[in-house]
Amino acid sequence: MSEPLFLVGQHVRIADRTPPAHHRVPSYAKGHVGIVERVCGMHADPEQCIRGDGKPFQRIYRVCIRQTEIWIPYEGSDGDKLEIEIFESWLESAE
Amino acid sequence: MSDSWGPHDIGGQQAGSIDLSEHDIAHWEWQIDAMMRLVHAKGLISGFAELRDGIERLSADDYDRLSYYERWAKSLAYTLLSKGVVTKQELNEKVAEIRARQAVDGLR
């Protein structure tokens, strides 16, 4: 069990990359900056499952992104959020 | 925003109004659903990631036109064929058998 790399409240950027096969990051989220809302547990990495490379177990983080960051234009209030779960290897600090 | 990388990667795309009607799950669909869970329970697949990967490999056309359980059925076939759990030949023969039986039973 490894220590979390990121903490609640920290700004993180979701990587913008396209592995050749199965990965669980929707395109709409790639490249965006959000805030870690929750540090979750360790889980089997689906990319490792399919491609056999990378870390087999990784920590997941819930990342909270403002809707107005993702969609331009956005119909809604400035306080609207989009929250997704991302594996650690997809995140880097954006502080 | 990155371009969508597969037929399943649709968050944020334009789409029509949502059909709110309820649909009963047909018997054969329950059987596909059970097969997904059983192949996992029996260790034929290591996780649902393999089945999701199978769906993501569908052509855009297939993804669009196939129903939910038809997609999982195709994914299961792709996955288990790749692993050599069944062969293409035996699968084709079994499909032909079912079609023949359906013809006898008076189905289209």
Added chain:
Amino acid sequence: MMSHDDHDHARTFQPDHAEPTSDAALVGLALRQLLIENGYYTADEEQTVIAEMQGASPKNGAYIVARAWTDPEFKEYLLQNGTESIKKLGFELAPYEFTVMENTEQVHNVIVCTLCSCYPRTLLGMSPAWYKSKSYRARVVREPRAVLLEFGVNLSDDVDVYVHDSTAELRYMVLPQRPAGTDDWSEDDLAALVTRDSLIGTQRDLILK
């Protein structure tokens, strides 16, 4: 064959033993037959799994909601560690992390899985067809308020919408607001108020019967 009292015009009835004829469905059924014939699983095991899934319903989720409304300590733990808190009630969701999002006067939550249609079936039963549809999955992340309007949920600007995309190993449920006028109600009566759609987030206000 089951018969249905068809009160709802929108309901699409399919007899539950209808045989499919499409290529993809037949490949699936052929595969199933081969797996059973070759001893990978039995028809009995299949029936057990099917019965289990057919038995799951939103009643489990509703029970969790009613408990959270009446037990503040349980509610706090539920919001902090859903997976562990529901073990005490006899529910097991591992390896997934059960994550509960609370609706308030200021916030409305709605759940989706844009990439496929992940859903906590043991607690909510089978997911509705619309949850699995491309329209819902594509649109609710981008225009949640317009989508919610299609479900009859009309949110004012002073309520924020949080959309949760179940992209990895978390499974979500919304904790709807407890309706006014239910202070003395039993847990059973409270649970009976909770609908499937309120647990997904496509319904906000629960109706007193």
